[in-house]
Amino acid sequence: MILAGCSAVMLRVDSNQSLAAIEAALVHAAQRRGINVLSIAHLNRLFQLAVTALSKDAISFTVCRPDLSAALLEADIRFANFIPSRVTAIQEDGGVILESLTAAEICRLIGRPELEAAALPLENMLRELLEEAARTGRPARADAPASAYEPGATEGMVSPRATIPQRIDCFGSKVEDIAGTGQHDSPGG
Numbered sequence: 001m002i003l004a005g006c007s008a009v010m011l012r013v014d015s016n017q018s019l020a021a022i023e024a025a026l027v028h029a030a031q032r033r034g035i036n037v038l039s040i041a042h043l044n045r046l047f048q049l050a051v052t053a054l055s056k057d058a059i060s061f062t063v064c065r066p067d068l069s070a071a072l073l074e075a076d077i078r079f080a081n082f083i084p085s086r087v088t089a090i091q092e093d094g095g096v097i098l099e100s101l102t103a104a105e106i107c108r109l110i111g112r113p114e115l116e117a118a119a120l121p122l123e124n125m126l127r128e129l130l131e132e133a134a135r136t137g138r139p140a141r142a143d144a145p146a147s148a149y150e151p152g153a154t155e156g157m158v159s160p161r162a163t164i165p166q167r168i169d170c171f172g173s174k175v176e177d178i179a180g181t182g183q184h185d186s187p188g189g
Helices: 019-032 066-075 077-081 103-109 113-136
Strands: 010-015 036-042 058-064 085-092 095-101
Touching (some): 019 113, 095 113
Antiparallel strands (some): 036 058
């Protein structure tokens, strides 16, 4: 269902599932469709140290399907403001609302309404993703904690601090190139 109003600004799908069930279902639906889930941000966890807690819980997903995104970025690089796409799951009384911007709204925001047809595949992909996640989510058990599903580390959660460099000298040698050659790696006595 598209959110009604002056203009169709948001894709919106309602679900009676729990937020944890929707999170798991959305990640699974994205994987089935070849959509990369780049980040998952639990907004209540982000703001738990704030002076005032959020009155509603929400999860923000950053998703991207490179083949659809590349065509739009080639048409107008300003699509980079909206790609990767963001999908939000907002906990409401008795369920969850899944939302994302429509292609028409993105084109309007960058001042390129003639690109709506090119952006339509992205909108259709997002609509299908939202509908599948809302349909396939399973209600959480009453005794299960709200955060029963943890997807694991995403790219944004990994720290590159203290990583081993790809090259170990000014000649471009890699550790794996010289490992196990049977030669001593440091001449001397």
